[in-house]
Amino acid sequence: MNREDFPLLKEEIIYFDNSATSLKPKCVIDKMADYYTNYPANAHRGDYDLSYKVDQEYEETRELVKKFINAKYLEEIVFTSGTTESLNMIVNGFFEPLLEAGDEVLLTTSEHASNILPWFRLANKKGIKLNYIPLDNNYYVTIDNLKKVITPQTKVISIAGITNVIGDIRPVKEICKLAHENNVFVVLDGAQMVPHCKVDVKDLDVDFLAFSAHKMCGPTGVGVLYGKKELLEHLEPTLLGGGMNESFDNPSEIYLKELPTRLEAGTRNISGVIGFGEAIKYLEKIGMDNIHKREHDLRKYLIDKLLLLKHIDIINIESDSGIVTFNVSNIFSQDVAYYLNKYNICVRAGNHCAKILKSSVGVNNTVRVSIYFYNTYEEIDNLVELLSDYDKIVKEMI
Amino acid sequence: MNTEESRQIIMENYLNPQNRNHPHDGYQEVNTRNVSCIDNINLYIKWNNNKIEDITFEGEACAVSISSTSIMIKNLIGKTKEEALEYIHEFYKMTNGKTFNKEMLQDACCYEEISKQGNRKVCANLPLKGMEKAILEKLK
Numbered sequence: 289m290n291r292e293d294f295p296l297l298k299e300e301i302i303y304f305d306n307s308a309t310s311l312k313p314k315c316v317i318d319k320m321a322d323y324y325t326n327y328p329a330n331a332h333r334g335d336y337d338l339s340y341k342v343d344q345e346y347e348e349t350r351e352l353v354k355k356f357i358n359a360k361y362l363e364e365i366v367f368t369s370g371t372t373e374s375l376n377m378i379v380n381g382f383f384e385p386l387l388e389a390g391d392e393v394l395l396t397t398s399e400h401a402s403n404i405l406p407w408f409r410l411a412n413k414k415g416i417k418l419n420y421i422p423l424d425n426n427y428y429v430t431i432d433n434l435k436k437v438i439t440p441q442t443k444v445i446s447i448a449g450i451t452n453v454i455g456d457i458r459p460v461k462e463i464c465k466l467a468h469e470n471n472v473f474v475v476l477d478g479a480q481m482v483p484h485c486k487v488d489v490k491d492l493d494v495d496f497l498a499f500s501a502h503k504m505c506g507p508t509g510v511g512v513l514y515g516k517k518e519l520l521e522h523l524e525p526t527l528l529g530g531g532m533n534e535s536f537d538n539p540s541e542i543y544l545k546e547l548p549t550r551l552e553a554g555t556r557n558i559s560g561v562i563g564f565g566e567a568i569k570y571l572e573k574i575g576m577d578n579i580h581k582r583e584h585d586l587r588k589y590l591i592d593k594l595l596l597l598k599h600i601d602i603i604n605i606e607s608d609s610g611i612v613t614f615n616v617s618n619i620f621s622q623d624v625a626y627y628l629n630k631y632n633i634c635v636r637a638g639n640h641c642a643k644i645l646k647s648s649v650g651v652n653n654t655v656r657v658s659i660y661f662y663n664t665y666e667e668i669d670n671l672v673e674l675l676s677d678y679d680k681i682v683k684e685m686i
Numbered sequence: 687m688n689t690e691e692s693r694q695i696i697m698e699n700y701l702n703p704q705n706r707n708h709p710h711d712g713y714q715e716v717n718t719r720n721v722s723c724i725d726n727i728n729l730y731i732k733w734n735n736n737k738i739e740d741i742t743f744e745g746e747a748c749a750v751s752i753s754s755t756s757i758m759i760k761n762l763i764g765k766t767k768e769e770a771l772e773y774i775h776e777f778y779k780m781t782n783g784k785t786f787n788k789e790m791l792q793d794a795c796c797y798e799e800i801s802k803q804g805n806r807k808v809c810a811n812l813p814l815k816g817m818e819k820a821i822l823e824k825l826k
């Protein structure tokens with residue numbers, strides 16, 4: 289699907305590491321080159337045409353993001369450097385001032401480091417308690433299990449919509465409903481969800497959402513922090529500086545701008561934001577539902593084929609996203625990745641930044657294939673054929 | 687050493703590595719891992735004054751790291767700290783594509799070619815980095 293839009297796909301390469309980052313279509317690359325070539329001015333600064341165009345393009349992306357995730361207000365969309373920065377801002381700028389010793393935060397063991405470490409630090413700093421929602425046999429989060437661990441002390445649930453190792457799609461809407469009935473905030477790490485299916489923040493009713501442009505055909509170094517306006521108003525800027533202040537005379541007289549500018553200190557990644565806008569238009573044109581369906585079909589095709597191979601142990605047979613995680617018996621995951629690399633197939637080996645997951649799954653390292661809409665059935669055939677010959681893997685892994 | 691010979695040495699040492707076990711008391715312990723990949727190895731070294739009397743290891747790692755650990759263990763037992771450091775530096779020269787002392791490295795020459803592929807240099811160097819750390823600690 290849409291392969292002709294991606295310059296790299298003209299090469300002999302099979303790219304199955306889309307959870308790490310996606311490929312970039314030519315329209316996004318061109319849009320960024322256009323900024324650097326034709327109007328490379330700063331935003332919100334100059335009173336001249338070039339700079340005005342920058343403002344327009346930059347703010348157009350904000351409009352596009354707002355529509356894309358169906359936010360209520362434009363001020364709810366803050367540009368950051370990515371999911372990691374967004375999550376750190378949420379934890380340090382909103383929850384650190386709010387939470388008190390003894391308050392509880394619910395996470396899961398399959399979270400990405402970016403949704404664990406900021407909470408670990410806060411736990412050390414303020415004595416809040418971290419608890420994990422137990423995962424079921426498929427490593428899923430269920431509402432029943434969530435009910436078991438919500439207590440009167442629970443203040444926050446911070447989880448990924450789709451995890452980057454198991455690829456399970458969490459029942460976010462039900463989680464938010466239960467959370468809000470118990471006066472609990474929900475932080476959604478959307479890094480793997482927003483690129484792959486429709487995410488409607490109003491419908492889901494999440495309080496905060498974080499995601500990255502680079503996993504959805506956009507550039508690196510750009511992401512979004514979404515927060516409900518009434519909450520975002522209380523998020524203290526972790527960065528202070530140019531662009532975000534109204535006026536200042538001395539330490540007791542600092543006046544900051546309104547949202548969202550208040551949370552965007554310094555010169556932003558302007559080309560990135562503008563390129564991101566183009567990526568959103570591109571995805572919208574294909575349609576998020578089509579993207580989701582395509583990945584679902586490709587995944588099923590891959591799983592059905594892998595199930596026939598006795599020496600392949602699939603970790604997440606039951607899962608609905610484009611992520612397939614497995615091991616080849618008695619072969620270290622990295623050796624499998626090196627073997628496939630010899631045939632220009634890019635897959636990831638390792639623990640995928642979910643270092644505490646091993647306690648639940650019992651394996652440290654896996655091979656991960658992550659699919660996006662531009663992958664094809666032929667590419668999967670190629671992959672499966674290479675994986676089907678155990679002796680060949682052993683022979684060629686070094 | 688040709689590719690097939692190298693491959694054989696690596697596979698032999700990967701499938702039946704030297705001294706993969708937890709040691710008795712009296713061993714120096716050092717962990718070695720690298721940021722870009724997932725190999726994670728513990729080395730245990732028994733010293734007799736300045737001499738390496740024994741080395742064992744435990745851990746999870748790829749074929750290149752495991753075999754490299756095994757070969758290093760075979761080659762370093764009996765050496766002094768200074769001799770071991772010299773060996774380690776020759777090994778780094780090899781994996782950096784420089785001229786090196788083939789006689790000193792013996793079997794370990796099998797990584798000359800493979801260390802040119804992607805990240806494999808890091809895997810081959812991994813146990814030597816750990817050993818170097820252990821020796822430098824002792825020399826302090």
Ligand SMILES: Cc1ncc(COP(=O)(O)O)c(C=O)c1O
Pocket residue numbers: 307308369370371372373400402403448450451452477479480500
């Ligand atoms: C679930 C999840 N959360 C957070 C992140 C971090 O995203 P970024 O590196 O773009 O900040 C990732 C990226 O791999 C992820 O998969």
